[in-house]
Amino acid sequence: MHWNHYRYHTNSMAGETAARAENKAMSLQARCDLLEDRIDTLGLVCQAMWELLSESQPDLEQALSQRVEEIDLRDGKRDGKxxxxxxxxxxxxxxxxxxxxxxxxxxxxxxxxxxxxx
Ligand SMILES: [Zn+2]
Structure with missing residues (x-):
């Protein structure tokens, strides 16, 4: 009787732990999906900006590199962010x-x- 009760208790705790892990995995997956959507949107806007600007600015590549570095350094750190x-x-x-x-x-x-x- 004691043994069965113990097994029931530990099985139930393992079930709760598994359910929590599954919920966490689902929430992380949802967050990944949102981030992928955001990256797609950013990529699309970047492509459109690149095409618009390169039509009127021949040295765009170099100007863009310089601006990226300048913006990166605005917070005092060169971290690519x-x-x-x-x-x-x-x-x-x-x-x-x-x-x-x-x-x-x-x-x-x-x-x-x-x-x-x-
Ligand atoms: Zn307010």
């Missing part, structure tokens, strides 16, 4: 979360700063 500037809510002046379209304090709907922001 774009530093994000903290924005504030236009209504309540509190910090806006980068991934939310509305202020989490007052609900103000915020606009995209540019095409690259989701």
């Amino acid at each position: 774009l530093s994000r500037v903290q924005r504030e809510c236009p209504r309540c002046d509190r910090p806006l979360h980068q991934r939310h379209r509305s202020c989490m304090y007052c609900g103000e709907i915020t606009d995209q700063e540019n095409l690259f922001q989701e």
Whole structure:
């Protein structure tokens, strides 16, 4: 009787652990899917910008390299990453979360700063 109860208990705990792991995997997969969508959008916008600019600027490649380096260094670090500037809510002046379209304090709907922001 004791043994069966122990086995039931450990099986049930293993089941809960497996369910938690499965939920976490599904949530990570959903996040990966969102990131892939975002990368596709960024790639599309980059391609369009490249084509538009290269039509009117012959030395685009070099100018682009210089600008990438300049933007990379704006936060003082050469890390190949774009530093994000903290924005504030236009209504309540509190910090806006980068991934939310509305202020989490007052609900103000915020606009995209540019095409690259989701
Ligand atoms: Zn607000």
